[in-house]
Each structure stands twice: as structure tokens, then as C-alpha cells.
Amino acid sequence: MARPLSRRTLLRSAILAAAVPGAGAAVAPAASAATLPPPASWALQPFALKDVALGTGIFATKRKLMLDHARGYDVNRLLQVFRANAGLSTLGAVAPGGWEGLDGEANGNLRGHYTGHFLTMLAQAYASTGEQTFADRIATVVGALTDVRTALRTDPKMLAVTGKWGGALELVRGSHQYVDLPAGVLNGASAITLSVWVRPTHDANWQRVFDFGNNTTRYMYLASRNASGVPRFAITTGGAGGEQGLNGTAALPLNQWSHLAVTLSGTTGTLYVNGTAVATNTAMTLTPATLGTLTNNWLGRSNYSGDPLYAGCYDEFNVWSRVLTQAEITSLQSTEAKLSSPGLGNLASYYFQATTGGTFPDASGRGLTATLKRTWGGPSHPGFLAAYPETQFILLESMTGSDYTKVWAPYYTAHKILRGLLDAYTATDDARALDLASGMGDWMHSRLSVLSEATLQRMWGLFSSGEFGGIVEAIVDLHAFTGKAEHLALAKLFDLDSLIDACAANTDTLDGLHANQHIPIFTGLLRLYDATGETRYLTAAKNFWGMVVPHRMYGIGGTSTGEFWKARDSIAGTISATNAETCCAYNLLKLSRTLFFHEQTPAYMDYYERTLFNQVLGSKQDTADAEKPLVTYFIGLTPGHVRDYTPKQGTTCCEGTGMESATKYQDSVYFKAADGSALYVNLYSPSTLTWTEKGVTVTQTTSYPAEQGTTLTFGGSGASFGLRLRVPSWATAGFQVTVNGGAVSGTPVAGSYFTVSRAWKSGDVVRVTVPFRLRVEKALDDPSLQTLFYGPVNLVARNSSTSYLPFGLYANAALSGDLLPTLTPVSGKSLHYTLNGTEFAPFSEGTEDPTHAYFRRSEPKAVFGTVDSGVANPAKPDGTTLLDEVWAAAPFASKAALVARVRTVVDAWVAAGLLASADGVKVVSTADAASYVA
Structure with missing residues (x-):
């Protein structure tokens, strides 16, 4: 009975039917040049990297x-x-x-x-x-x-190199290649000499120069290095425990030619290195005759599958059915075999320079052609590349x-x-x-x-x-x-259906999953939605994003602990030295960007700014290095963490994505509406956009985030479109836009886009003012553990302590609610401040200073305008303090408004028994007596 078609089988059939225009018809590529066409489902489209030139600033640096x-x-x-x-x-x-x-x-x-x-x-x-x-x-x-x-x-072909006497065969390490000899090569000889020139290129132990055997019980081998790093010959019919062997006395030099020879007859075996007998065993009872006809007769491969293949070069492998004398072996050191006193091996003789293919003729006269092979078989299937x-x-x-x-x-x-x-x-x-x-x-x-x-x-x-x-x-x-x-x-x-279906149903099953294994899946699902229209892909991607941001997101935008996700909303409980794998940030940025193409939810670009300006910039060390990209793997968020910019010897996944991030910083500064009706300015970054279809250039001049705003100057004339300027979610007051010096009407809303529509002329100047304020973000599972932001910039404390540092921030808070007046600016260092003797600096600076991304909030006294009331700052069972409740109502229009708020909160706390009445009076009078920064 035929198996019922699954959902995937049905859809796969539909895809094939839809994609093939007709039987035997040629399918034309979607684009005739090397340009990836934007999907029709995208409401917004990106600009090519060539269309956006970075200006002077942190990104260009x-x-x-x-x-x-x-x-x-x-x-x-x-x-x-x-x-x-x-x-x-x-x-x-x-x-x-x-x-x-x-x-x-x-x-x-x-x-x-x-x-x-x-x-x-x-x-x-x-x-x-x-x-x-x-x-x-x-x-x-x-x-x-x-x-x-x-x-x-x-089939593999001989890699020819310069040999001892001419051409030679190289077996490149990692090629999985060896030479296969015919079964009769040893011919059941009771006396034998084997001679070979080798040039090893790697020092792994147990590489076989040759190994003749059936399995791991019956064999005869010569290893270029044994467990002690010296050559070893062994023969056995009883496995490793029954080996009769000869060990050299010194390691063979790498990348130099050495001559190895073994003689075996009767009870005596001798190992020669460069013509000198280095080991003799007179108690040997086994010979090739004892072994019989063997299945595996190999140069460069072991009968033990776990042993490495020989890495190096071969020249002149000869086998004689007699024991060569010391003089004959000595003659092989200065003369190629065919001109030496013993002549060519009568059982087998391979020059290796006699072919450009993958077979090696036997010069002994016995016609035992050898073949170059790969351990994994082959050739590979068509198209394979790895x-x-x-x-x-x-x-x-x-x-x-x-x-x-x-x-x-x-x-x-x-x-x-x-x-x-x-x-x-x-x-x-x-x-x-x-x-x-x-x-x-x-x-x-x-x-x-x-x-x-x-x-x-x-x-x-x-x-x-x-x-x-x-x-x-x-x-x-x-x-x-x-x-x-x-x-x-x-x-x-x-398709990983269990994950897709759970996310499409908005069921959070991420706990315990490997973060970076799963994040890029959803960017792929969005592209599948573009290609197939299957809405569960889009729904799953949107819901997934919401499960990570903010529920598994650290302040810098990163996610994961030791590469894995922990329980939802566990932030303080997951702080470690292995937080925020950098690949996760790279892939979440790509996902956020692609989601924004579909739905212009400003939260996606708020996340983009947060992560780009903090984790991504901070993951790149501010040091030049030709050998390493100097990008972090993890960014530990434990107190006093020092970033490691060369993890795991380099070449990790995160250094790979780090190289990519640092060469596409401009890819999301601007987007255009698919119908050309709008230009989105998502990021405030010095850059010049060339919008060819509109005949317009837009030059953005700013030192943002050192500057709290930006200036956009237009070139070209006559293009009409809406200029959509992102109002960051943290820009809660003072966002202003002027065009040619005149204020633009309208009320900007934090966490949205503010639109200016007009026919743009060459020379038009748009000035955007984005006032910053110092604020904290609290860990979802521990409000006392906080991280500090000034506008988009995460400020980290530089301190070698490995314990959370306690900081209070209300001491000189401004009427606006801005906490910045409590900190002291560092002269000559933009965005650097001190508090209690500790310097705060932007996370984006790629230094090796010990940092504290999180600190412990400590407000022991009720202080207003630097005036201490002498009253302890009380707290509710959930950790909310009196000062928290007062300042939660900021901004205040005036000092009187602040004092009124203090009075209201104090009265409520006194009534609830959380504050003594006399202390309440002190708190209100202190608030009234203090002076405040606006």
C-alpha cells in the first residue's frame, strides 16, 4: 500500500510543480546579472554596500x-x-x-x-x-x-615533488591517500629486505611507512614514529601483544630525506637508518612466509583504523627476497637503486616518478602495479565541495x-x-x-x-x-x-518541524537549546516564506524573536550562556564568563533586519542599534593584526571580565562572523520603501548614500554617539519621498527635526519613526537632535542587578574587582530623570565618566581592561540634589525603594513638581508602615531644600 503523502511531501511536490514552467522547458535564472533581486514580499529593501559609503567615525576605524x-x-x-x-x-x-x-x-x-x-x-x-x-x-x-x-x-593523481633521486610522491596530510600494492608483493618470502626513502612532514606517532596485513592480528609494518617518536618495525600473528619488533634510537627529522631499511631472515631482524644499523633482534621467529598471502598491502596506511595516515614523501621503495649486506645497504645511500650494487628489488620496485596519474609501475619485472587510493573511496559525487x-x-x-x-x-x-x-x-x-x-x-x-x-x-x-x-x-x-x-x-x-510548529504556536521551548544552532534557522524560514508564501514560517520567526528579545537578552544585545539558552527571563541567574556568544549577536541582527523588511516594527531596529553599537563593536579589539581578526567568542559578563580576542587559537565561528560584521557595518543605515515612496534612516552613523533610482545623495555627518544627533545633507533635486527618521525607544524627550533651519511640525514618539515628506532639493539640510540621558536597565530576575546606558551606549565600569560593584545613582539626579549629573565626566575622553573613583567607558571600546557590564544598585540613604536627609532609603519586599518610586515619575516640570511627588510617595509609605512619620518629614524637607539640575 502506498504511504500517505506527508505535509512536506505535498508541499515539496507543489514547489517543484510551481517552479517548472513546463515539461522540458528551460528555467531562466531570476536575475541575469550577479544581483540578488529583493523578494516581492519585502515592504522595504536594503541598499547595496557600494551605495553606502562610511564616513569618519568608530565604524570606519x-x-x-x-x-x-x-x-x-x-x-x-x-x-x-x-x-x-x-x-x-x-x-x-x-x-x-x-x-x-x-x-x-x-x-x-x-x-x-x-x-x-x-x-x-x-x-x-x-x-x-x-x-x-x-x-x-x-x-x-x-x-x-x-x-x-x-x-x-x-581518482587521486600522484602529487610529484622533488625527490632524493628525481621525482617523488607526496602524500599530503589530510588527503586521506595511500598506496595500495598487489597482494603478492611479499611473495611468501622467508628472507626479505625492504628499503625506502622517506621525507616525513608531520610528527604524529604511528604513521605507517608500510603495513602489510589482514587486520589488527596478522601484519608486518614499519612506522616512521612509534609511541616514543622513533622508527619501529614489527611483525606479528597475534596482534599488538605478539609483536616481534625493532625500535630506532632517534626521531627522523621532518622535511628531510631519510633512508630506512629492514632485513629479516631466520631469527634475525635488523633496522637501518641512513645506512646505519640502529636495532637488531636475534629472537625473531616470524617472516613474510609465516604471514602468508595478505589482504592489505599498503604504503602510508595502517591496519589500525585509528592510526594517522603517513604524511610525507616517498622515493624508491624496493623489496628483495634476500637479506642485503651492510655494504649493499650502504651503497643505497649514495646511489639510486638501479645503479647500486644490489640493483632493483626483485619482489617489487617503485620509482614513483614514472607516472602523472594514480598508478605506479613495478620495475622489478613482476608487473605488480600499485595504485594511489583514498581511504574514503571516491571519486566524490557531482557537485561535492568540502x-x-x-x-x-x-x-x-x-x-x-x-x-x-x-x-x-x-x-x-x-x-x-x-x-x-x-x-x-x-x-x-x-x-x-x-x-x-x-x-x-x-x-x-x-x-x-x-x-x-x-x-x-x-x-x-x-x-x-x-x-x-x-x-x-x-x-x-x-x-x-x-x-x-x-x-x-x-x-x-x-525544516525542523518540532521547532517551527512550537514557535508558530508561540510556545516557548527554547530552554536548553543551543542558541546559535537555532537563531539562523529563522532567517532561513523568512526567506522560505518569501519563496513559498507559507505563513507559518513568518509567524514562527516573529514569535521566536519575541522569545529571545528581551526575555533572553543581556543589556549589550547578546544572548546565550555557554552557547545555550536557559530559562526565560533568567538574566542575573545566568551571568557567567561565557555569555553572549558573538555569533548569536550576528545572527540576531540579521534576523531583526529581515523581519523589518516584512513588518516595520521599530523594536527590530531598536534592537539592531543596541547590539551593533555595543556587543558587535565591542567584540572587535582595537588593535591591528595581520594574522588574527581579533574578535571575541564569548563576552563574559561576570565582574572584572577581560575579553579574549583570540579564542581557541582563532578561526572560530565567531571570528568568522566577526570578520563579516566588520565589513558590512553600513548595511542597515538606510532602507528604501519597495515602491520608492520613503527613505528610512535607521541608524545615525556618518555615511553617504547614493540612491541612484531617485538621483539623490544623502550625506550624514555626525560623530554619533559622541554627538547627540546628526545632520543629513541632500544632493540632487526633484525627488519626492518621505524621510523616515528613527526615534529610539530610549529618546523619551527632546527629539527634534529641522529642515534648512526651520522646525518640522509634529510630535516625535519614542520607539517610532518621524516622517518628513517633501520634494528634496540639492543643498537641503536636515538636522536631527536626539538628546541622551543616563538610565539603567534592570535584570528581569533581579532588579538590583543593573546595567548602565547613556543613549544607545552601554557604559561599563573598568575595575579589576571580581565582585559586583555597588553604585548609587540618585544622588544628583536631574529633574528630567537623567542620572548623568551623579557621574563626573573625564576630561578629553568622550563618553567616559567616573563614579566613586571607578571609570565608566563605552562597551564598544575593544580593550583588554577588566570590565563590569552589570553592577549592584545601592541607594542606602534618601539623598536629593547631593543633600543627604540622614534617613535610610526604605524598600518594599520586592526590592523597590522609596527613591525608585519617586523617580519613576520623572521627568518633572519643576522642582515643585518633584517635591510634590516626594510628598505623595512619603505619605503613602508612612501610611503603609514602611517609613516613620518623622523620617518622612526629613525626606520631604531635604527634597525641598536641595537644588537640582534641570
């Missing part, structure tokens, strides 16, 4: 540091892992380390992701600056990845639990590569990049479309191994370019 890194870092280092995986020359480049390469965390099982990030950074840098250097570097990467994909689609084999993707399909030492988020890595290629295509119009991206889409569809729905749900629900980042967004973008029905169908295959 931070970006310059990253652009210098982008110019100076050797991209061949990034390509090393790709080339190695394909068996190509790595051009002597050293992998970046950390998560890139084979020696970092989890054996480098995320390698390749960083190259994708870097490619995106280069694309954004080129789009922003037009500097040819960035385009050239993109071309280098795309060209190399094209070569890599080609190599992966064929820095590791397909095995990670294949193994994921059967995993029921995570083990990132075996499989670490292969589709996450695929996302970064795919995104980087798409960005390279849009920046440079290099058709090779789109071809590579399209091939990846084809390959993923071929893998995932044949899996059951249950398998897909299990895969995507696995922490870490099943993480796929923002791949859905990238695939929908890919479909917009290619028009391939399979690509849109592929995007649907990543």
Missing part, C-alpha cells in the same frame, strides 16, 4: 582594522585544507590552526568553514571599497576551489547522538562555503563561483531528497552534529539565481 587583515592574510593558508583533502599541492601553506586544520579541536572536523567566512568578508570589502586587491583574492579562492572540486571528482570527505555527511545520516570528534556540523560548514561563494558571485560576477554554489545545491539535494522525513528530523535535531546554520537562507538565495526547482525543494528539506 574598526572596519579599517579588518580590511587590513583581509589584505594581509595569506589566502593560501585558508585553501590548504581544501587542497589537502583533494590531494593537491598545498603550495607550502600552513593551515590557520584552531578549528581549521587537523590539529585543532575535534581533529579539525569543522575545517573549511572559515574559508567561507573569509570569502564573504572579501566580497563585502570589495563591494564597499572597489579595491581590486579584494577582487583578486576572491578570484584566487574561487579558482582554487574550482580545481579542488575537479580533483575530488576524479575540506573533508563526504564521510561526515554520510555518517550523520545514521547518527542517533552527537559526537563532534567524528561529525561536527557538516551542513553548517557547507553553509559557510555556499554563502561565501554566493557573496563572491554577487561581488565580482565570477560565474565559477555560482557554478560551484549551484553544484553544492545539486549535490545536497541528491543526498537529502532520498532520506525519509524521520531521518531528516532526527538529523536536524542533533546538537552540534546536525547544526546547519543559515543554510536555508543561502539556498533560497541560490534558487533566486539559478531558478532550479531542486534548489527550492532542497531548502524545505531542512
Whole structure:
């Protein structure tokens, strides 16, 4: 009986039907050039990076540091892992380390992701600056990845290098390559000599120069390094415990040619290194004859699957059916075998320079042709591109639990590569990049479309191994370019229904989930909504955002503790040294921005300003470095935390997104209405917009946030549209707009947009005044734990104490409610203040000073205008103090209004038994006697 069609199967069929115009008809790409068309469902559209030039200010300063890194870092280092995986020359480049390469965390099982990030950074840098250097570097990467994909689609070919006597074979570390010899190579010899020139390139123990055996019981091997780091020969019919062996006395030098030889006959075995006998064993009873015909006859691979493959070069591997004399072995040191006294091996002889393919002829006369192979088989399937084999993707399909030492988020890595290629295509119009991206889409569809729905749900629900980042967004973008029905169908295959359905129903199930595994899913769902019109995607994304902001958000805009979410509204209870993973901020910004395209809810851009001006800017160290991007992973919010700008040796996910953030700071300063009727100014940032369709330029001049406002000057004439200026939610008073010096009528409302509509002329000047005030934000679960904001700027205390610092802020509060008069400005340092001997500075400054993002609010006495009443500031059971209740009514129009408020609150507290009557009188008289800042 046929299985009933699931919802996904039905929709997938509908997608394919809708996307294919007719049987056999060609599908035209949605765009004829490298431009991603804005979806029809977007009410607003972004400007291209090239259309918005950054002016002098903090963003340009931070970006310059990253652009210098982008110019100076050797991209061949990034390509090393790709080339190695394909068996190509790595051009002597050293992998970046950390998560890139084979020696970092989890054996480098995320390698390749960083190259994708870097490619995106280069694309954004080129789009922003037009500097040819960035385009050239993109071309280098795309060209190399094209070569890599080609190599992966064929059988491995010999990588020729300069050898001891001519050409030699190199087995690149990370290539998964070895040489397979025919089964009869040892020929059951009772006496034998094996001779080989090697040049090891890595110092991992237990690399096999050769290993002839059936399994881990019956074998004969020569390791370039044993557990002590010296060469070892062993033969056994009883596994490791029965080995009869020979150990060298010194490690082989790396990157130098060394000659190894083993002789074995009767009861005597001898190991030679560079012609010198370094070990002899006269109690050996095993020979190749004892082993019999063996299944696995390998150069560079071990019968123990956990041992590393040999990394290095081979020249002249010879096998004789007799024991060579000391003199004969000595002769091999100065003469190639064919000219030496023993001549070529009579059982096997391989020169390695005699081929450009993947087979090696046998010069012994026995015709034992050897073959270069990969441990994972191959060739790869069409379109596959990665820095590791397909095995990670294949193994994921059967995993029921995570083990990132075996499989670490292969589709996450695929996302970064795919995104980087798409960005390279849009920046440079290099058709090779789109071809590579399209091939990846084809390959993923071929893998995932044949899996059951249950398998897909299990895969995507696995922490870490099943993480796929923002791949859905990238695939929908890919479909917009290619028009391939399979690509849109592929995007649907990543649906994690349990998460989507819960969020669509506004059911918060985020507690315990890995934050950054799930945030980018929702940006992808928005793009799926754009492509399919399925409203549950849009609803789920909106509801999800509301579950994070503000319920799991720290003051700087970041989220997560140790990468995970805790219970809703638990802020103070989750403060740690591993808060606010920087990738989470990057992805929440992208989600907020995309939501705003659909619905112009000002809260999305309020969040954008908060996070961009604080966590994102503060995650980049204010130091130049050619080797590291210097971006945080976590931003600890514990007292006295010192930011780590080179986490986990670099090349983490957060350093990748950090590189991207620092080269697209201008992407959300301005948006345009889809119908051209309005220009949204979302961020106050020095910049120049070129709005080509309108023939208008807008130059924004400001030192915001050091300046409390901005000036916009128009170029071009005759364009009519509404200028929509964001009124931040914290700008509760004094927001003003003038045009050419004249005030604009209307009442700006905090947390909205203020519109000025007119036909704009060249020379028009709009002045926006955005008064700041010092305010606190309280932790949702502990009102006494607070963080300090001055306008959009989070101010952090710089102090080495590892305990929460107590601060009071009402002592000289202004009638407006502004707490700033209690602090003392630091001369010559904008946005720096002191309080009780501690300096406060903007979170955005990328220093290594110990900081306190949160402090303990302490108002022990009822003080007004710096006058102490001598009365203790009483508190209610919920922690609300008398002063809290007084100042909650700010702003006050006059001192009399403040005193009246004090009197009302005091009377209520006295009546409730919370304050003695005599103390109440003192409080009111002190308030009346004090002087206040307006």
C-alpha cells in the first residue's frame, strides 16, 4: 500500500510543480546579472554596500582594522585544507590552526568553514571599497576551489615533488591517500629486505611507512614514529601483544630525506637508518612466509583504523627476497637503486616518478602495479565541495547522538562555503563561483531528497552534529539565481518541524537549546516564506524573536550562556564568563533586519542599534593584526571580565562572523520603501548614500554617539519621498527635526519613526537632535542587578574587582530623570565618566581592561540634589525603594513638581508602615531644600 503523502511531501511536490514552467522547458535564472533581486514580499529593501559609503567615525576605524587583515592574510593558508583533502599541492601553506586544520579541536572536523567566512568578508570589502586587491583574492579562492572540486571528482593523481633521486610522491596530510600494492608483493618470502626513502612532514606517532596485513592480528609494518617518536618495525600473528619488533634510537627529522631499511631472515631482524644499523633482534621467529598471502598491502596506511595516515614523501621503495649486506645497504645511500650494487628489488620496485596519474609501475619485472587510493573511496559525487570527505555527511545520516570528534556540523560548514561563494558571485560576477554554489545545491539535494522525513528530523535535531546554520537562507538565495526547482525543494528539506510548529504556536521551548544552532534557522524560514508564501514560517520567526528579545537578552544585545539558552527571563541567574556568544549577536541582527523588511516594527531596529553599537563593536579589539581578526567568542559578563580576542587559537565561528560584521557595518543605515515612496534612516552613523533610482545623495555627518544627533545633507533635486527618521525607544524627550533651519511640525514618539515628506532639493539640510540621558536597565530576575546606558551606549565600569560593584545613582539626579549629573565626566575622553573613583567607558571600546557590564544598585540613604536627609532609603519586599518610586515619575516640570511627588510617595509609605512619620518629614524637607539640575 502506498504511504500517505506527508505535509512536506505535498508541499515539496507543489514547489517543484510551481517552479517548472513546463515539461522540458528551460528555467531562466531570476536575475541575469550577479544581483540578488529583493523578494516581492519585502515592504522595504536594503541598499547595496557600494551605495553606502562610511564616513569618519568608530565604524570606519574598526572596519579599517579588518580590511587590513583581509589584505594581509595569506589566502593560501585558508585553501590548504581544501587542497589537502583533494590531494593537491598545498603550495607550502600552513593551515590557520584552531578549528581549521587537523590539529585543532575535534581533529579539525569543522575545517573549511572559515574559508567561507573569509570569502564573504572579501566580497563585502570589495563591494564597499572597489579595491581590486579584494577582487583578486576572491578570484584566487574561487579558482582554487574550482580545481579542488575537479580533483575530488576524479581518482587521486600522484602529487610529484622533488625527490632524493628525481621525482617523488607526496602524500599530503589530510588527503586521506595511500598506496595500495598487489597482494603478492611479499611473495611468501622467508628472507626479505625492504628499503625506502622517506621525507616525513608531520610528527604524529604511528604513521605507517608500510603495513602489510589482514587486520589488527596478522601484519608486518614499519612506522616512521612509534609511541616514543622513533622508527619501529614489527611483525606479528597475534596482534599488538605478539609483536616481534625493532625500535630506532632517534626521531627522523621532518622535511628531510631519510633512508630506512629492514632485513629479516631466520631469527634475525635488523633496522637501518641512513645506512646505519640502529636495532637488531636475534629472537625473531616470524617472516613474510609465516604471514602468508595478505589482504592489505599498503604504503602510508595502517591496519589500525585509528592510526594517522603517513604524511610525507616517498622515493624508491624496493623489496628483495634476500637479506642485503651492510655494504649493499650502504651503497643505497649514495646511489639510486638501479645503479647500486644490489640493483632493483626483485619482489617489487617503485620509482614513483614514472607516472602523472594514480598508478605506479613495478620495475622489478613482476608487473605488480600499485595504485594511489583514498581511504574514503571516491571519486566524490557531482557537485561535492568540502575540506573533508563526504564521510561526515554520510555518517550523520545514521547518527542517533552527537559526537563532534567524528561529525561536527557538516551542513553548517557547507553553509559557510555556499554563502561565501554566493557573496563572491554577487561581488565580482565570477560565474565559477555560482557554478560551484549551484553544484553544492545539486549535490545536497541528491543526498537529502532520498532520506525519509524521520531521518531528516532526527538529523536536524542533533546538537552540534546536525547544526546547519543559515543554510536555508543561502539556498533560497541560490534558487533566486539559478531558478532550479531542486534548489527550492532542497531548502524545505531542512525544516525542523518540532521547532517551527512550537514557535508558530508561540510556545516557548527554547530552554536548553543551543542558541546559535537555532537563531539562523529563522532567517532561513523568512526567506522560505518569501519563496513559498507559507505563513507559518513568518509567524514562527516573529514569535521566536519575541522569545529571545528581551526575555533572553543581556543589556549589550547578546544572548546565550555557554552557547545555550536557559530559562526565560533568567538574566542575573545566568551571568557567567561565557555569555553572549558573538555569533548569536550576528545572527540576531540579521534576523531583526529581515523581519523589518516584512513588518516595520521599530523594536527590530531598536534592537539592531543596541547590539551593533555595543556587543558587535565591542567584540572587535582595537588593535591591528595581520594574522588574527581579533574578535571575541564569548563576552563574559561576570565582574572584572577581560575579553579574549583570540579564542581557541582563532578561526572560530565567531571570528568568522566577526570578520563579516566588520565589513558590512553600513548595511542597515538606510532602507528604501519597495515602491520608492520613503527613505528610512535607521541608524545615525556618518555615511553617504547614493540612491541612484531617485538621483539623490544623502550625506550624514555626525560623530554619533559622541554627538547627540546628526545632520543629513541632500544632493540632487526633484525627488519626492518621505524621510523616515528613527526615534529610539530610549529618546523619551527632546527629539527634534529641522529642515534648512526651520522646525518640522509634529510630535516625535519614542520607539517610532518621524516622517518628513517633501520634494528634496540639492543643498537641503536636515538636522536631527536626539538628546541622551543616563538610565539603567534592570535584570528581569533581579532588579538590583543593573546595567548602565547613556543613549544607545552601554557604559561599563573598568575595575579589576571580581565582585559586583555597588553604585548609587540618585544622588544628583536631574529633574528630567537623567542620572548623568551623579557621574563626573573625564576630561578629553568622550563618553567616559567616573563614579566613586571607578571609570565608566563605552562597551564598544575593544580593550583588554577588566570590565563590569552589570553592577549592584545601592541607594542606602534618601539623598536629593547631593543633600543627604540622614534617613535610610526604605524598600518594599520586592526590592523597590522609596527613591525608585519617586523617580519613576520623572521627568518633572519643576522642582515643585518633584517635591510634590516626594510628598505623595512619603505619605503613602508612612501610611503603609514602611517609613516613620518623622523620617518622612526629613525626606520631604531635604527634597525641598536641595537644588537640582534641570
